Amino acid sequence: MSPARILIVTAVTAERDAVVAGLERNGPSTDTGTGTDTEVNADTELHADTELHADTEVIAAGAGPAAAAAGTATALTSAASAGAPFTLVVSAGIAGGFEQPPGTVVVASSIVAADLGADTSEGFASVADLGFGRAEHRPPPALARDVAEAAGAVYGPVLTVSTVTGTAARARELASRHPGAVAEAMEGFGVAEAAALHGVPALEMRTVSNSVGPRDRAAWRIPQALAALGTGCAAALPVLRAWEA
């Protein structure tokens, strides 16, 4: 059995560096007994002259679903063209939490485009409601659950938004439209769309830096969330590497 080749997509370099630091810190424990040591390849630029011998690559593709989709698609195409395609993609980073305190790790049971659609007099209609697209991707459930368990994560829907929620009213609206949602971030759906185009499964792992609700940037606990992100990704890596479609 050959280990999965994993592409981890973050938005910003601070997230990418936190993931790489976590994976490197926990490197020895990531050996799954296949005789292959984990090598982590941190790409500094999407088109960097990347050596694709490593089984795990971590990129910072930019903030928002469009940058995430473009960066993910580019990385997947480059790897496939080089004869070493990725077999799993993970959207990773910090997030706003619905009821989850800072530092909580969350793993998506579904990756939901929460503001892609149309406003109507009857309320929001998603692209799926409108009949011209999909509004949700579902990661392989057994894998996502195993990853959540390994990382001690809360498991539930993670929303992708293009605008960070900044009021209590908007937070209530999203929560009522997506019961059980555990977090919102800005890239997961874009990463999953690109992965789906390549026929590669996608997961999303987030760590909570702030609450979804009234904007209070001073209350964001970014160092705590970044530390949890490294630890969570390191705990997940053996499960990811052992996965076979």
Ligand SMILES: O=C(O)c1cccc(C(=O)CC[C@H]2O[C@@H](n3cnc4c(=O)[nH]cnc43)[C@H](O)[C@@H]2O)c1
């Ligand atoms: O200022 C910093 O040092 C810093 C370090 C790491 C990350 C950041 C970001 O601003 C990341 C933006 C990224 O975070 C996600 N995010 C976090 N909280 C929320 C939220 O409440 N709603 C939506 N997205 C959130 C998102 O994926 C952004 O791309 C800054």
